[in-house]
Amino acid sequence: MSTRHPSPGPEQAESNRLLSVNDLRTDIRTDQGTIRAVDGVSFEVGRGETVCLVGESGSGKSVTCRSLTGILPEPPADVVGGSVEFDGQSLLEADDEQLRRIRGDRIAHVFQSPQSALDPVYTIGDQLVEAITIHNTASAARERAINLLRRVGIPRADSRIDDYPHEFSGGMCQRAAIAIALASDPELLIADEPTTAVDVTVQARLIELLRGLTDDGTSVLLITHDLRVAAALADRLLVMYGGTIVERGPLEELFDRPAHPYTQALFESYTGCSSRGDRTARRDVPTAGCRFRAECRHAVDTCVGGEQPPSYAVGDRETHGVSCVHYGPDRDPTPVLADAAAARPVSTEGDDD
Ligand SMILES: Nc1ncnc2c1ncn2[C@@H]1O[C@H](COP(=O)(O)OP(=O)(O)OP(=O)(O)O)[C@@H](O)[C@H]1O
Ligand code: NI
16 A cells, blocks of 8 residues: 555655665565564665664564675575665665675675674685775785774784684674675675674774764664664664564654654663663564554554554654554554653763753
8 A cells, every 4th residue: 555654754865865675575484484574664774874773682673684685595585575776776676696796895794693704714814805896906905904904993903814713702703894894895884783792992993983984975774782882873763673663763853752662662671781672572473563562551452453554753753753553643642652751761962851
């Protein structure tokens, strides 16, 4: 139905849009049946923008990102619907060779487990130099590789460049994987939990690095469990639950007025002492209607059945959308929003009003 997403309107002016994902659907077929891992996801990423995907474990964040450039194991995963446009080019219709070129050049991916992204039989330097464009001479490429390792905070980069992955700690492998991802100067960096398994000093450094990238016009699609990392980096947040995006909007707007009952629960579960929301997906997420309704304290009869509720604008904020019947035209969202006051996750600098 064409009215599935009546509001908010386009998140990016067309000229500024780099990535545009529309009604993406990815199934995963297991022995126990088919999981709708991504179930009608739409969003955009603008040039130089950082968009952050948050949501509990199993909500479909990684599968969403891996669906974009075809790096899911097929089978068991199968992109069954939707469209993905990158700079005007349809990625779901691109062939393997086109996708391989885009991944080597314009879209870089940092995976959730960095060790698996590195090849154990080549040194870190060989892998970096290979990723650096052919325009460089061998010595210039090595110099650039050392600089990249310094940028991601590898100490003694000029000697550690000759190490093999097994000589690096988990955190260092993660940083090396980020360096390799940056080697091609991508227009879009997709980073899945890039700051886990590193200590706070390195985390701060990586946050600086990612922020610097967007200053230079690179776009970042970031998955993180850590709302502090999201607060430090995101222009916009996408909140996922049960393979769907339940809420979206500018960072400060979402932190100030989390509208969806799930976002409120996620922010509440996030206390100052734990660095990640510790919610883990239930196995019995409904596959129709509002996916969150079984856990929702505001659930009503209209939450059952049919499509996911449309994304409604919250108040007069066209850029803040929430997929919840309580924000539809005939509903009074006041009780849901009242709960939001207590659900603010972390102060995003300075005083809130
Ligand atoms: N290779 C696979 N085989 C079977 N099921 C899978 C596979 N990969 C993902 N899934 C399932 O797809 C759903 C979405 O998983 P996904 O990895 O995208 O979650 P996530 O939001 O990234 O979680 P996390 O924060 O734990 O990384 C989950 O139910 C997961 O169990
Ligand atoms: Ni994941």
